Amino acid sequence: MSRVVLLLVLVALWMFPHKCRAQVAEPAGQTDAAIKGAAGINGVWFDANGSVPPSDFEVGAVARASGQHHLSLVGAVWYGIDHSYLRAVIGPVVTATDVDDRNFSVGLGIQRQLSSQPDLRPEEWIVHADVGWKPYEYEFPRLILVAQGGYGLSTQQVSALAGVRYEIGGGR
Numbered sequence: 001m002s003r004v005v006l007l008l009v010l011v012a013l014w015m016f017p018h019k020c021r022a023q024v025a026e027p028a029g030q031t032d033a034a035i036k037g038a039a040g041i042n043g044v045w046f047d048a049n050g051s052v053p054p055s056d057f058e059v060g061a062v063a064r065a066s067g068q069h070h071l072s073l074v075g076a077v078w079y080g081i082d083h084s085y086l087r088a089v090i091g092p093v094v095t096a097t098d099v100d101d102r103n104f105s106v107g108l109g110i111q112r113q114l115s116s117q118p119d120l121r122p123e124e125w126i127v128h129a130d131v132g133w134k135p136y137e138y139e140f141p142r143l144i145l146v147a148q149g150g151y152g153l154s155t156q157q158v159s160a161l162a163g164v165r166y167e168i169g170g171g172r
Contacts, residue, residue, distance in 0.1 A: 042163035103134035
């Protein structure tokens with residue numbers, strides 16, 4: 001199941017390249033420098049058999065520091081509810097936002113994962129592809145739906161998550 005989710009994310013990125021066009025850079029001094037945060041919940045798939053329902057559910061928080069339009073440093077801390085683990089990730093992400101729909105974005109990055117249970121969630125570098133979408137621009141402008149597919153460089157394990165975030169700072 002995890003490989004299927006990752007494959008679907010990659011196919012979506014390939015099928016909808018118009019959603020991934022990078023914007024023309026703003027003149028100097030007009031960047032989107034910002035620090036933003038969000039609280040959220042994830043359904044995660046990290047076991048080899050790709051179970052349904054997910055392997056676990058996580059609650060946690062994400063922080064992002066952006067110095068340029070399409071480059072951010074992202075860190076997060078998550079607590080696995082069923083397996084009682086803590087997981088932290090940090091790493092750079094390159095993003096692209098649809099020029100016609102600023103509520104849809106994709107990202108590619110690498111993150112270092114740290115875990116309180118390395119046998120369950122290994123401590124390793126993970127390359128990942130992300131999709132973020134704000135489906136309710138006016139009704140719930142801080143609500144974000146996310147999906148991520150990742151590949152562990154040490155373990156060669158595929159993982160996936162689908163989640164909901166609520167922005168808690170830094171403006172829109």
